[in-house]
Amino acid sequence: MHRMTSTQARRMRRPVLQAAIDAGARCTKADPDLFFRADGEPPATWQAQRAEAIRFCHGCPVRTACEELALRDGDGNNRVDDMVRGGRSGYELVARRELQTQRLKAAVTADEASDEEWKKLTAAAVKLNREARRMPTRSGGMPHQAELQRQQNQKITKLAAKLAVVRAARRARTGWEVAA
Numbered sequence: 001m002h003r004m005t006s007t008q009a010r011r012m013r014r015p016v017l018q019a020a021i022d023a024g025a026r027c028t029k030a031d032p033d034l035f036f037r038a039d040g041e042p043p044a045t046w047q048a049q050r051a052e053a054i055r056f057c058h059g060c061p062v063r064t065a066c067e068e069l070a071l072r073d074g075d076g077n078n079r080v081d082d083m084v085r086g087g088r089s090g091y092e093l094v095a096r097r098e099l100q101t102q103r104l105k106a107a108v109t110a111d112e113a114s115d116e117e118w119k120k121l122t123a124a125a126v127k128l129n130r131e132a133r134r135m136p137t138r139s140g141g142m143p144h145q146a147e148l149q150r151q152q153n154q155k156i157t158k159l160a161a162k163l164a165v166v167r168a169a170r171r172a173r174t175g176w177e178v179a180a
């Protein structure tokens with residue numbers, strides 16, 4: 001896969017960056033816990049884990065796209081050192097964002113203005129996550145819990161399928177359809 005430079009990533013709109021990540025993210029084959037500090041994880045353990053996660057990201061073909069999206073998404077926190085994304089710790093992301101405030105603001109504004117479909121996709125993903133977290137509850141006259149669970153699973157499957165169709169179309173348009 002062609003590796004994009006940081007300059008190229010900065011010029012791209014969100015759908016292209018996201019499609020690149022969907023197609024080439026190395027972490028899809030990794031333990032997601034590698035990138036996040038566990039509750040109560042001692043600093044020394046986290047430092048070693050963080051270094052390993054950063055090394056892992058630096059072998060990822062879409063690292064620059066991932067870093068750019070992390071910056072646009074506002075990832076990182078200057079008070080809590082607990083994550084790695086795009087080959088950067090949360091602290092590093094905050095520091096880089098502060099150096100590029102104006103550029104990132106313009107990029108986010110352009111993303112929002114140019115991408116109605118992205119807004120729909122985000123809304124669908126939010127809906128899916130909300131549904132997946134919802135506990136089906138019983139009330140008087142309602143069907144048995146197992147039936148409620150079955151109905152919820154059906155709804156989740158339908159939402160996920162809808163999301164997959166939109167994502168596949170986006171990937172195809174942005175030229176990442178083969179790997180995606």
Ligand code: SF4
Pocket residue numbers: 021024025026027028056057058060061062063064066067084085086087
């Ligand atoms: S740079 Fe790291 S976090 Fe981003 S897609 Fe690649 S492996 Fe995953």
